[in-house]
Amino acid sequence: MSSNIRLNKVCQHCQQEFVAKTMLTRYCSHVCNRKAYKQTKREEKLKSAIDNVSVRSITAPPATSWRRLDDKPLLNLKEAAQVLNISPLTLRRWLKEGRVSSNRIGKKHLFKKQDLLP
Ligand SMILES: [Zn+2]
Structure with a gap:
């Protein structure tokens, strides 16, 4: 042009x-x-x-968040300990003492959240 x-x-x-x-x-x-x-x-x-x-x-979500744990009906030992605000070692002792119950799948413990919370 x-x-x-x-x-x-x-x-x-x-x-x-x-x-x-x-x-x-x-x-x-x-x-x-x-x-x-x-x-x-x-x-x-x-x-x-x-x-x-x-x-x-x-x-990027935080590595472990309470929100995520809230959504899960089944928790592994570490997560269950977090929900109860105790260490995983304490939770293992409680299991031995029968203070909490878990479902075992193989070697893993699975906890129903409603069993943990009062
Ligand atoms: Zn110029």
């Missing part, structure tokens, strides 16, 4: 006035265009890096 229009514009990179030949020209020279392009790319990269970090920290 060739035209005879001449526009006085301000370069978006170096802020100097120049005469543009098309409506779309934003930079006074190829040098400014290239520098501005590189800067845009750098900012985009930085922004996406920041986005990635914040997305990760939002979606």
Whole structure:
């Protein structure tokens, strides 16, 4: 597209006035265009890096949360000890003493949560 229009514009990179030949020209020279392009790319990269970090920290769940234990009807020994607020070793002793009951599957103890809570 060739035209005879001449526009006085301000370069978006170096802020100097120049005469543009098309409506779309934003930079006074190829040098400014290239520098501005590189800067845009750098900012985009930085922004996406920041986005990635914040997305990760939002979606990453805590290793063990009470919320998750609340949803489970069956608990293993470690989780059951957590629910009772005692150490797994204490829970093993309680099992031996018959203070709590568990369902054994192989070597594993499984506790029904309603059996643990009063
Ligand atoms: Zn310029």
